[in-house]
Amino acid sequence: MDAIADRAFTESQTNPAHKLVDETPSLLAVVVDINPLEWRKLEKEQSVSLKQVVSSIIVMLNSHLSLNSSNHVALYIANSYSHGAQLIYPRTESSKSTRFLHTPGMYRQFRFIDGSIVDTIEHLLNEQPDTLLQLIGREQGKQHIKGTLAGAMSMALCHINKIQQSDELNALKSRLLVVSISDDSTLPYVSVMNTIFASQKMKISVDVCKLGPSSTFLQQAADATNGVYIYITQPEGLIQYLTTALFIDPMLRPIIVLPTDESIDFRASCFITNKVIDVGYVCSVCLCILSVIPEDEKCPTCHSKFDHNLITKLKRKPKVLPLKKKDKELGDKNGTATPESA
Amino acid sequence: MSEPSASSGQSELFKSTINEYLDNLPETVHLQLYRSPETCLAVFRLLPSLAKFYIMTMLFQDTAIPSTDLNRWIKSSSFNGSRNLSKIYQNDSLKRLKALNLLKETRRIFTHPQTGQTTQLPFVSLNPTFRQSFRNALTGSRDANEVVEDNNLESIETISVEFLDTYCLHRWESILHFMVGSETKELPSVGVLTLLRYSGLMELPSDREQREHLGDDYEFHPKLQQSSSIQMLKNLLITQNGFQFLLQDINSQIWTLLLQYLKMSEKLMMNPVEVLNFIFMLGSLELGQGYPVEPLSDTQKIMLDDLIDYGLIYTPSKTNKKIFYPTRLATTLTSEHTNFKTSAAAIDQEITNSKNSNNQGTIVVETNFKIYCYTSSPLQIAILNLFVHLKARFANMVTGVITRESVRRALINGITADQMINYLGSHAHPWMVKQAEDKLARKLELESSIGNAAGQRQIELEILPPTVVDQIKLWQLELDRIQTFKGYLYKDFSTDLEFEKLLTYGEEIGVIVWKDRARKRFFVTQEGNGQLLDYANRIIRGNS
Amino acid sequence: MSPITGSAIYKKKAGMITVLEEESPPRLIWKCIDAGVAPPVEILLDTVVTLQASKKTSPKMLLKIGIGSGSEVKSEVVFAFNSRIFMDNVKTVLQQTIARRKSAAAADASLAASASSGRSTPSAAGSPAPVDGRQDEVLADMLDSKKLLKNLTLQQKLLRESPALMKTFAEAVIKSGLDPEEFWSTRVHLLRSFAIQNNQKRGPYNVLSTIKPVASSENQVNVSVTREKIHEIFQQYPIVRKAYDDNVPKMSEGEFWSRFFSSKLFRKLRGEKVNLYDRGDITLDKYLFYDPDYDGEEEDTDIDKLLEEKKEEDGSRKRRNSEQLTAAKKKIRLFTQDGKQVSKFIDIKANKEDNPETLGNGPDITMKEDQNDELVGVMRSMNRLSRRMMQNIKDDADMDREFEEELELRDLDDANTVEYNQLEYTQRSNLSSNILPADVLEKFNSQSQLNPTPTVYDEYMKTYKLQLREVDLSAVYANKKPLLDTYKEILNITKKNAKSQAWTIKLDTSVEKQDVDVDLPRDRLEALRLTHSTSVEFLRHFWLHFNSISTSSPSTNPNFRAELLQLKKLYTSITKCVDRVQSSLAQLDGADRDLGRLLMDPLSASLAQALTSYEAAIVG
Structure with missing residues (x-):
């Protein structure tokens, strides 16, 4: 509406610059992998403990809250044996046991949130080994324990959606941080892809903090949603990673260079075996990617029957002529063929 | 100066005033300020986002980093427009950081290994005091030599929040009523009145004469030592700045007053650090909890009295000052504008729920410039009268028309068009807001169905009819022929x-x-x- | 043009001269005013050999006409004129006639020889429509893949056109022994588009505008007219044909043409403005006012006869070329509306054009009496052009139907329900042995890292439980060194990303194609490129055949055996490619060699892959 009067003088500089970056509140959702087996491995190999990581995450949450008084946080855990994926904060039922972790001088908001988080996680951690024991008792090698990281991500996205809808001013931006320590074999491919698409639609960036083995799926997730994928080489300095590389607010993303790992494996994976494949089969009805031909000749996703003739054709092994043959046999074979060009 | 939304404009305003104040403090004061984690937190929140980001990158580092590193973070783009903007933004942030003495620049001399040339490279480091305090704030630890403010000991008593709300609003409104000139039963205290005079929001008739006499050379230097009697102060008249003040939203008003208080307190030899610390600490207290007065310093005890007058703090009785209760106005001091809006709205809700007649009123603006305001608060009506030509008054409503005359009158008195528009927008009736939201949703749907992303970005929520808004601005432009820059x-x-x-x-x-x-x-x-x-x-x- | 008449004096007797140009033979008549005094003098303009006129300055106005044959002047006739203008007119006419005769005589001689063929071309004027049909067949024939592959001339032409293709061809086929048929079999699309490109002809255009009269010396105007042009003139302007048919028996062809090109008819058909006062050709300008499409068939004035003829046509369904319909027949067809009888009452199409409200009962603007000739002429020629253009469009009934379907309102139709295909994703935990063979299944199941084994539960678990009992957040930043290292690491990543982003932006916004900045000498780079493209060519054919063999059997694929042998050949070629790559790399040295190796690595990998898959598939 200021086009009514064109000014010969330019505007004072503060305003256009501030328009560049809106000071809107933001919501940070964190998903942490707490599987005891994985942590055991990690601690043995790299001497990183869950306690360190949880502490760093808590400090990071505090920093996020200190950015803006109306910032929100949410914390989820994944891959737990007892509950799969679970919400840690904000809990719907009020917990009475807010213990005072720290000296009373702490900012009230931090204190409350931190206390609640530590309580809940500790409670969960206590349950894990027992459940694990139960699982060990069952049959070996026949069961496949699902990883629930994708589930936790979906829950986080739903939570973000809920908060964004209920915010009257429509000014809340969000992002998701995933702290993962397991590899792709625990991730269900299709579910992870679906969460990636959902975050794309909602314009939520997915940042990934990776310890332990690296993961193709999460790399693709970060790349597709304008997020940061960082592989932690020095776990001792985790807090620096968390407060620098993984701390970029959604409103700063347009102007800041993202320190993400740019060498990404963009290959797709088979829906059944979760292997990354270069060449494979695709169902023409539902476009599901397969690396093997199913025994029952039906697509595992849409259950459409494949053409049997085609399958026999595909299954046929190629048979070609051998190379090293004696000359006179060569001559016999080529009796009827076109003359060979040297 | 177009703002993205009404409320963010207000926050820019208040931020810029407090920013200016903080920037102009000397370094020693800054150092002292940064000893307290709450102050650090509050100051941190006032910074632009990029500045916050820079601080976070350096927070856990103890050594200095080359200042070119800071440039590495900024994306370079081929479009000159946006590149300039981000550059300007970065420079802004750095400027603020330096002004607040958060960033210290040093130069180190490096010799090039092969050529032997010495070059000076600038390095930056974070202010160590700030760094430590902020770390403490984040991790909840305390330095050994720091004064522990046990303000969060178990609350001694609790008071209902509603009571606190009515109380604070009552106090605040009495001040505003006085400014507007409506009849009030009790005058604000001497302290308040002195503050009003000192801040230039109101003036004595003698001051006015002097001003008109001297014209541009007039500068207001009241002598604080001479305390005017309350009789004299009864005659205070409102000034141009006062008009502007009236149209601001409640939190900007509080901050304006507090800043003036700060300035005054410097003259009174009160330690500004303590004052600021107290103010920021108030912002972190919990509503409805009482806190002991004992641990406060002397300066802060003096402040307590003043703040009671403003309605920021409540004590059960003037004599027994063992406990104080911060009111909503205090706890929302360091929050962002969004909370302001909601807290003001929350106050409104409280008020309407408690059937108090002092409600903020709701305004409906029509495209034919007619205004209907459902209020019976004299304050509200008086404020409206500043720029609206009121025609009729009913039991629960006033009607009026926005005319060129009325707007001109207000403009001449120093009220800007933006303030009028913001006032109308922030006091708009919920029906108008809902209607505007529906229109916005429909427009967005249309734009997204034709896939016009640029159009979508441009669509904003318009609560007031654009005709009215434009017309007020045009009337203002009639007066503004020349814009001066120094x-x-x-x-x-x-x-x-x-x-x-x-x-x-x-x-x-x-x-x-x-x-x-x-x-x-x-x-x-x-x-x-x-x-x-x-x-x-x-x-x-x-x-x- | 009306015959020129005026007064002249012959042998001291006053009389009237009349020049009759259009009659054949053209002649000049002088009649005495008193009819009986002197006999009328008639001069056949054919016999006029010389012409002399008194100078412009002299007061006397005399015109001397020499009559004879060939170049001999047998007798002379002298006329005296009163009006110089009239004398000039007569003089001009006579001059033209003489000139025409002379050139016609010359042209006749040359035309005589090819007269027969000249005659044949007008009659062989095929109509556009059947040519189109024939052309279609010709085109389809030409573009058939097999024919394209055999069309060596076309291939050679294409190679000559594109040097890059030539290079690849040279390398692969000539030097390295790829079968040319193989080569072209993957490039049939190129051949096809090239063939179409070459076959494109220019559409018919106004041929008259290309004919430009050239003024030469000696006051003569030369016009070059080839046989095709005459042919086209007849095709486009049947009125010229009519004029030709009418006049040529009387005058020679050459004369006809020369008169035609200097006539107003020519100028009008060309589209130039015709000024009625200009000198034109009296004979040909008769046709000025005829409809140019008119080819004289209306002289069969018996409309009834024509109608009957038409009925016969429809009845007997004789296949006639539509273009041979005369103008009259076309009009009749229009009149009877192509056979489709629609009652005038409900004839929307016709009624649409009838607007009594706006136009009143007056006739159409082109039918009024005071019509502006020019305007109507322009309208007519535009209509003619449009008609001609529309004739060239193939009538596509389908297009009309599509258009109508588009316009229909479908809101009262039943809503189309979209039937979705239900997708049930099989989770890994639900994998049954239906899908994967049992052993593979077991392998997958045990791969999950979350699967616990008994040994897992150990001392660690106890510490795990108690981890969060005491949390000290300030321990987070206890170690300084890792923090600094981490900071540096992050900054390096950022630097790298910023650089690559800037490079990408530069690449995107640069207009011209940027060559890869490779530090190799140019010729070596070219050599590597050539090797690369040749190898890619071979690989392509190899895989084509390999895949077709692996999915077919001798029973399904008739070329099975041939393909097998072809494949074997390709295998050897591929090994040669590998050697070639090696040799070209060997030509580089030092850092260049490493760079070259880096560049050629993917190619070597794919070549190796091809070789191994062949070797794995050897049977026997």
């Missing part, structure tokens, strides 16, 4: 190169107001002049 004119350059260099630098940091390439002249803002001179000196030193 600054420095650069001319008579000896070489083209000089001109070009300085001009490009000036444009990069965004201080050029006007340029004339043909005659090699340009005009620089007052604030930016210093930077430009620094740059010029650097070049000269570099060349010579």
Whole structure:
């Protein structure tokens, strides 16, 4: 509406610059992998403990809250044996046991949130080994324990959606941080892809903090949603990673260079075996990617029957002529063929 | 000056005032301020986002980092427009950080291993005091030598929040009523009145005479030592600034007053650090909890009295000052504007729920410039009367028309069109807001169905009819024929190169107001002049 | 043009001269005013050999006409004129006639020889429509893949056109022994588009505008007219044909043409403005006012006869070329509306054009009496052009139907329900042995890292439980060194990303194609490129055949055996490619060699892959 009067003088500089970056509140959702087996491995190999990581995450949450008084946080855990994926904060039922972790001088908001988080996680951690024991008792090698990281991500996205809808001013931006320590074999491919698409639609960036083995799926997730994928080489300095590389607010993303790992494996994976494949089969009805031909000749996703003739054709092994043959046999074979060009 | 939304404009306003104040404090004061984690937190929140980001990157580092590293973070793009903007933004952030003494620049001399040349590279580091306090704030630990403010000991008593709300609002409104000139039963206290006079929001008749007599040379220097009697102070009249003040939203008003209080307190030899600390600490207290007065310092106890007058704090009785309760106005001090809106709205809710007649009122604006306001609060009506020609008054409603005369009257009195518009917008009736939201949703749907992303970005929520808004602005433009800028004119350059260099630098940091390439002249803002001179000196030193 | 008449004096007797140009033979008649005094003098303009006129300056106005044959002047006739203008007119006419005769005589001689063929071309004027049909067949024939592959001339032409293709061809086929048929079999699309490109003809255009009269010396105007042009003139302007048919028996062809090109008819058909006062050709300008499409068939004035003929046509369904319909027949067809009888009452199409409200009962603007000739002429020629253009469009009934379907309102139709295909994703935990063979399944199941084994539960678990009992957040930043290292690491990543982003932006916004900045000498780079493209060519054919063999059997694929042998050949070629790559790399040295190796690595990998898959598939 200021086009009514064109000014010969330019505007004072503060305003256009501030328009560049809106000071809107933001919501940070964190998903942490707490599987005891994985942590055991990690601690043995790299001497990183869950306690360190949880502490760093808590400090990071505090920093996020200190950015803006109306910032929100949410914390989820994944891959737990007892509950799969679970919400840690904000809990719907009020917990009475807010213990005072720290000296009373702490900012009230931090204190409350931190206390609640530590309580809940500790409670969960206590349950894990027992459940694990139960699982060990069952049959070996026949069961496949699902990883629930994708589930936790979906829950986080739903939570973000809920908060964004209920915010009257429509000014809340969000992002998701995933702290993962397991590899792709625990991730269900299709579910992870679906969460990636959902975050794309909602314009939520997915940042990934990776310890332990690296993961193709999460790399693709970060790349597709304008997020940061960082592989932690020095776990001792985790807090620096968390407060620098993984701390970029959604409103700063347009102007800041993202320190993400740019060498990404963009290959797709088979829906059944979760292997990354270069060449494979695709169902023409539902476009599901397969690396093997199913025994029952039906697509595992849409259950459409494949053409049997085609399958026999595909299954046929190629048979070609051998190379090293004696000359006179060569001559016999080529009796009827076109003359060979040297 | 168009703002993205009404409320963010207000927050910019209040932020800029407190920012200015903080920037102008000397370094020692800053150092003292940064001892308290709450203050650090509050100051941190006032910074622009990029500045916050920079601080976070350096927070856990103890060593200095080269200042070029800070540039690495900024994306470079091929479009000159946005590149300039992000550059300007970055420079802004750095400027603020330096002004607040958060960032210290040092130079280290490096010798190039092969050529043997020595170069000076600038390094930056975070203010150590701030760093430590902020770390403590984040991790909840305390330094050994720090004063522990046990303000969060178990609350001694609790008071209902509603009571606190009514109380604070009552106090606040009495001040506003007084300013507007409506009849009030109890006058605000001497302290308040003195503050009003000191801040230039109101003036005594004698002051007014003096001002008119001296014209532009008039500068207000009241002598605080001479305490005027309450009789004299009864006669205070509202000034232009007072009008503007009235139209601001409640939190800007509080901050304006607090800033004035700060300025006054300096004159009164009160330690500004303690004052600021107290203010920021108030912002972190919990509503409805009582806190002991004992641990407060003397300065802070004095402040307590004043703050009671403003309605920020409540004590059960004037004599037994063992406990104080912060009111909602205090706890929302350091929050962002969004909370302001909701807290004001929350206050409204409280008030309407408690059937108090002092409600904020709701305004309906029609496209034919008619206004209907459902209120019976004299304050509200008086404020409306400033720029609306009120025609009829009913038991629960007033009607009026926005006319050229009424708007001109307000403009001449010093109220800006933006303030009027913001006032109308923030007090709009919920039906109007809902209607505007529906329209917005429909527009967005249309734009997204044709896939017009640029159009979607441009659509904003318009609560007031655009005709009315535009017309008020036009009326203002009628009065504003000339816009003046204070600054420095650069001319008579000896070489083209000089001109070009300085001009490009000036444009990069965004201080050029006007340029004339043909005659090699340009005009620089007052604030930016210093930077430009620094740059010029650097070049000269570099060349010579 | 009306015959020129005026007064002249012959042998001291006053009389009237009349020049009759259009009659054949053209002649000049002088009649005495008193009919009986002197006999009328008639001069056949054919016999006029010389012409002399008194100078412009002299007061006397005399015209001397020499009559004879060939170049001999047998007798002379002298006329005296009163009006110089009239004398000039007569003089001009006579001059033209003489000139025409002379050139016609010359042209006749040359035309005589090819007269027969000249005659044949007008009659062989095929109509556009059947040519189109024939052309279609010709085109389809030409573009058939097999024919394209055999069309060596076309291939050679294409190679000559594109040097890059030539290079690849040279390398692969000539030097390295790829079968040319193989080569072209993957490039049939190129051949096809090239063939179409070459076959494109220019559409018919106004041929008259290309004919430009050239003024030469000796006051003569030369016009070059080839046989095709005459042919086209007849095709486009049947009125010229009519004029030709009418006049040529009387005058020679050459004369006809020369008169035609200087006539107003020519200028009008060309589209130039015709000024009625200009000198034109009296004979041909008769046709000025005829409809140019008119080819004289209306002289069969018996409309009834024509109608009957038409009925016969429809009845017997004789296949006639539509273009041979005369103008009259076309009009009749229009009149009877192509056979489709629609009652005028409900004839929307016709009624649409009838607007009594706006136009009143007056006739159409082109039918009024005071019509502006020019305007109507322009309208007519535009209509003619449009008609001609529309004739060239193939009538596509389908297009009309599509258009109508588009316009229909479908809101009262039943809503189309979209039937979705239900997708049930099989989770890994639900994998049954239906899908994967049992052993593979077991392998997958045990791969999951979350699967616990008994040994897992150990001392660690106890510490795990108690981890968060005491949390000290300030321990987070206890170690300084890792923090600094981490900071540096992050900054390096950022630097790298910023650089690559800037490079990408530069690449995107640069207009011209940027060559890869490779530090190799140009010729070596070219050599590597050539090797690369040749190898890619071979690989392509190899895989084509390999895949077709692996999915077919001798029973399904008739070329099975041939393909097998082809494949074997390709295998050897591929090994040669590998050698070639090696040799070209060997030509580089030092850092260049490493760079070259880096560049050629993917190619070597794919070549190796091809070789191994062949070797794995050897049977026997």
